[in-house]
Amino acid sequence: MELQLRIKMNENLYLRDPESSELGRRIVREAIKMIDTLGFEDFTFKKLAETVGTTEASVYRYFENKHRLLLYIIAWYWAWMEYLVVYHINNLDGAEKRIKKVIELLSGHIKDNIGGDELDKTALFNVVMWEVNKVYLTKEVGADNQLKFFKPYKDLCARIAGLFTDYNPKYTYSHSLASTLLEMAHLQHFFMQHLPALTDYGKGKKPNALRTFLEHLVFSALNDTKAR
Amino acid sequence: MELQLRIKMNENLYLRDPESSELGRRIVREAIKMIDTLGFEDFTFKKLAETVGTTEASVYRYFENKHRLLLYIIAWYWAWMEYLVVYHINNLDGAEKRIKKVIELLSGHIKDNIGGDELDKTALFNVVMWEVNKVYLTKEVGADNQLKFFKPYKDLCARIAGLFTDYNPKYTYSHSLASTLLEMAHLQHFFMQHLPALTDYGKGKKPNALRTFLEHLVFSALNDTKAR
């Protein structure tokens, strides 16, 4: 049985639905790989068109500009991640186990092939690691937010915050803790690889030191009910 | 008595030292205000030259490109922040008090006018909030790191990590916790203003809720010595 996961995307993210044609899917697929290798700043629609084997104009028929394409990719990632979370947490009982699973999912590369194999998940993880912030750290945050481009991120954040509240209903900063976890899972990974002096886990020394750090951070916050 | 604070900057950041001339100082001063209002992407040397009242070519004589100029501004900020930390912590005894002071310094606008009044500190804070990440989230991290462009950030991180170790020598993630604090102090501030759903402190509802959150996060981690 082959189950196809289709994530419903916000229609304002694209001009023509890239899932609706082979060309569209290739554009997204190749874009992810290309942004990974080139970095978002050096990535252009011209180069993308070349490797996809189409023209610049055709790419523009799918996405208004490269920022929208990045938004699309990142939004897809968060929606997929929420799906993964729901899927893997379902059969677990107890908030603690569930939270640990979430951290595991966030802090490492996912071997799971839910969501299809046609996407390069390693490249996707890297793109998220390098470029997530760029998606909202622009002067258009307000407008983009109104168009609900960040909804998948907020949804995931809210879901994790919900788990935190399950674990300890008295903890008052569940959303901030969730967004901290989401951001740090990726950023600490980046630091580990490129600016290890900002971490305590040298370049790949301890494979799950990052996970341990995040777990400790989250649970110590949730367990400490002392008011400050 | 007027004390002049001069921060020694990494010489590779500029072509001609902007502190060495009035024009250079104006370039940096105006750049900060301009990046604040326009955002880094829309900020150009041409526009900068116009408002400074000089030519594009002259700006290029000080900074190789706009990314270097941003690096310069951010590096200055971190160096200044470390100075502020040292200055304000000096007379405090006990790691707890010191850490709380650091969080206070990081999480709000600083009213202090150490470092001179000629710089728009509010604009500077905003520039850091919006653009810090962009400084290292590029394909040039490795090269830029070798040129020691991130040293001020690392130094501040190490200093804060040191305070954490003073507070609890058994805590093993002092650097990661410090970089988490540094990043989140700015990012949560941004979320609070622009994506409040990711936080628990609505748009400016509670003025120091962010500080409380960060304090709780840091101290609960430091107090929880239970191994996980």
Place this chain on the structure above:
DNA sequence: TTTGAAATGATAGTATTACTATTATTAAAA
């Protein structure tokens, strides 16, 4: 006072980017 070097101004030019527009061609649906 002259000389010379350094800094700046004025102006031009280039490759690339991020698009928009137009028309031709092909493929799929009615």
Place this chain on the structure above:
DNA sequence: TTTTAATAATAGTAATACTATCATTTCAAA
């Protein structure tokens, strides 16, 4: 079969991120 939609091919534009050249000013040493 006709129509429509999608794509290819090509061109063009304004802006960006620079580089280059040369003239002018400044200011200090000889």
